[in-house]
Each structure stands twice: as C-alpha cells, then as structure tokens.
Amino acid sequence: MIDSDVFDFVERCRNHTATGPLLCDLLETVRNLGFEHLILSGVPLSGQKLAPMVELNGWPAGWFERYVEAEHAAVDGVCIYSAKTLKPFLWSEVPAKWSDTEGSRRVAGEATEFGIWSGFAVPMLSIHHWQSVLSFASSAKCCTLSPRHQVQLVTMAVYAGMSIQALSNDVDGDEGLLTDREKEVLLWAAAGKTSSETSQILGLTERTVKWHSTRAREAFGVATTTQAVVEAVRRRLIHP
C-alpha cells in the first residue's frame, strides 16, 4: 500500500454521506494491509451494553451476535484495554493482566472460528461515550505491521472516526435523553438520598421514584443508578 492510497481514502471520506458506504470503503482499503474485518464502537464500561454503541460493524456474520449474546465485552482483553489507553496498539500488546485471563483467552479462541486471529486497535475521543475504538482484525496468526503500515492505518482510522462523528446527526444529542423528573431523581440520588427519601422530598410514591431511576438507567444502558448519575454528570445533563 502506498501513501497516496491513504490520502485518496481521506478525500473519499468527505464525500460519504452514510455509514454503509464508508464502512465498505474502509474495509476494501485496509484489506491491502491484511485486515479483513473491523468495528468502530464506543468502548463499553462495566455494565454498559455494546450493541447501541457500535458505529461501524464490519465483523464477520455471526461473530458480533455471539460476542453480544455472550457479553464478551466484559472479559475481552482487547475491549478492556481499549478503555484504558489513548494510544493505538496491536492486540498482541495488550498487557497480560487483561489478555491472559481465562475469559479473554476464551474470546480469542472463539474469534478464530470466525477467521479472526490478530488485530490492531485505534482509540479515539468520543462525544457520547467514555471513548471510542476502531479495531481492525486479521486472519493472520500474527499481525505484523511495518511502521509505515501502522502510520497509514492510524491516519485512515482517524479520518474514519472524524467522518463518523460528522455523520451522526444529533446536534441536540443528549438533550432529550432524560425527562426533568428523571433528572430530579438522579440529582437527589447524587445527594445521597434513598428512593424512599426522594419520594418524600418530591411528594411521589417510592414506586414512581424507582420507575424514574429505571428509565434513566435504560436511557444510558447502565445497570445501576450510581452509573446513571455518573453518566448524567459526564454528559452535563445534571449539575449536582
């Protein structure tokens, strides 16, 4: 692959008006570097569901479904490490602490059934999530990327990431995510109040307060009210 192929891809990125053609273009271009599959997604933190965070899904048929169904994201070393570093990395460089666990080895083993053996990941800033990652997968047993190819891949990843942000048409983004009541309930939770206390403060039944908390958790795809409070603060929807 030569540098001008990369800059040609960058040029084409500007003209893609939908994610489908962008995905096809990127897949076709990185095939020249030995990568057959890719995924661009928000990085799920514990308790968050992966599926709603996926922006470009170029994984082999069946693998994504299996990965989501089995909740592999919670144990996959590549996924866990993607939340912990800002720098591009080879999957083989994930520290043993996360890659050498039983769960992570099981995910890596299952992936080979779908022709995925090695890969390279590029973490990037995300507006709505902790951060995002563009992960490229290869059927080569060991992914060997020359420094030049690494540079080419990172450049394309960055422009793909920019294009995806430009295509997401959510200027109002998070604004309508929570109702005023849900925000109020989260604010009192942030102040350390139990549902029972909040129900007395707001003059609601405890059941109604719990219902609002549940709705807030669902809005962010998280498991606990504490996580929902953290998300709401991070997205500047509430100001405790």
Added chain:
Amino acid sequence: MITAHVVNAHNKHLYENEFDEFLRRRHDFFVHQKRWRPPSPDGRELDQFDTDAATYLLGIEDGRVVTSARLIPTSEPHMVSEVFSHMCERSGVPRRPDWAEWTRTFVVPDKRSTGLRGTLTQLCCAVMEYALDEGLSAVGGIQETYFMPHHGALKWRAEPMGMAREENGEWYIVAYIEVNDAALASVRKILGIEHSLLVRRGTQLPFFAPLREEGLAS
C-alpha cells in the same frame, strides 16, 4: 459561556493580569499534565513562538482564564515550520499569511467535559469566528490524533499535510481546518448561539497585515 478576548502585541497592556494567568495555566497544562515542556522556575510557560506575530484568544468565564488559543500566520516562523516540517510530506509546510497556526490550547480541569457544548467547543467557535472576521482561509497545525473526531463532530473539514506519526510516545498529525461560513454556522448551531463570542479592546490590527515599524511611518 466564555467570552474570547483578542490579545496581541498592540493591546496586551490592557490584559496584564489575564495574560499572566494564561501563562500560569499553560505551565500547569503543558509542563505538569502533558510533560511536553520542562518546568520553568517562575511557573509561567513561554516558548520561542510567543512573539509579536502571535495573536491570542483568551477564553474568560466568571473572571477566570479557562481556555486559550494562540494563532500565528504560517508565513512567520511557527511550530510546524520549525519543529514538525517532516510531518508535511504530502503537501509541504504551508507558508501563507491567511493560514494560521493554532497552538497552545488548554481547558482548565474543572471545565473539561466530553460533551459537545463545553468550553472546548466554545473556544473552537471563537477561533472560527475570529478566523472568518480576519479573512483567513485555514487554521490548524500539529494536533493529537486522538482529538481529531472533535473536528468531525463540529462538521469541520481538516486537510492532512502528511501522515499521522508517533513522536515521543504520542500520535500527532499536521492538519488544517477549512475556514468558512458553514464551519461557523455548524459550531454555533451545536452551541445554540447566534451571537459573537469575541471581545476586542484597544488597538486592533488585522491578523496578517505586515507589522508597522515604529518611526518609519513618516
């Protein structure tokens, strides 16, 4: 919401306190947090590009300098031409007075957020407004690749001068953002504002008119 004060060699005397605060915040960020620069005994960070050719936007909110940008015409010596010229293998180093190098941007810790309506986007809006006012065609320079999606989110277009590269353990790319009405409109829409964020006090000279030499005017 910030107001962005335009500070240059001609009105700097009006901003003595704010400019000093700006240099101290720079020291906090570029020395202590980023570790890009060695500590300075006086706790202020200055480099070789802080010359009379530079124009600063100081983002002020509630009386504090919370964010900043430094703009230098690329026709003058600037960081890309002096330090990162090897990263412009595609297009060469731009040397045009209407292309500004944008550096020294920080956001104070309590104003950082990953949301799109925060202080960083407000500063971007001010930079784009200033660049349009001054008739610039592009602003940019050396940037961390990690943050490039932010430009995408603002619907801004950034032209790469070369490939992304790893330098001292971090990945950077030299890229310039197109300055036009659409770029200002999209960032204003995101912020939900229609008004100017800029404040200009004292003598204002055009960004890229040649500096007058005192005493030669007659």
